[in-house]
Amino acid sequence: MFNRTHTNEVKAELALLPAKRFGGKTYDQIYGADRGNEIKEARSQTMKAFHSSNPGRLKGANNPKAKTYEVTSPTGEKYIVTGGLQEFSEQHGLTYCCMADTARGSQKQHKGWKVILARF
Secondary structure (H helix, E strand, O other): OOOOOOOHHHHHHHHOHHHHHOOOOOHHHHHOHHHHHHHHHHHHHHHHHHHHHOHHHOOHHHOOOOOEEEEEOOOOOEEEEEOOHHHHHHHOOOOHHHHHHHHHOOOOOEOOEEEEEOOO
């Protein structure tokens, strides 16, 4: 059972599984090459429009849903960080997950740094 490979016949069957699962036909086979290409292009355009309008794809402060943090350094300096806690952590030699844990309240501080999720 172990350390055995499939026979060529079984490999051929496994290669055809997705086609069998979906009826074994592509858009081109069902609608013809021209109409199949139109359908694929329309689906592609729809997905591009969705992804370009989705605010979750915007990174950092450009995202309207970005969180704002108040970060206090060990020396007492205060920073306001909007949507870029990971980059901020990397710039200051901190671990992002520990900073996020500090913001959630799982830890009190990380290397002397304190993080609070700002509520404006």
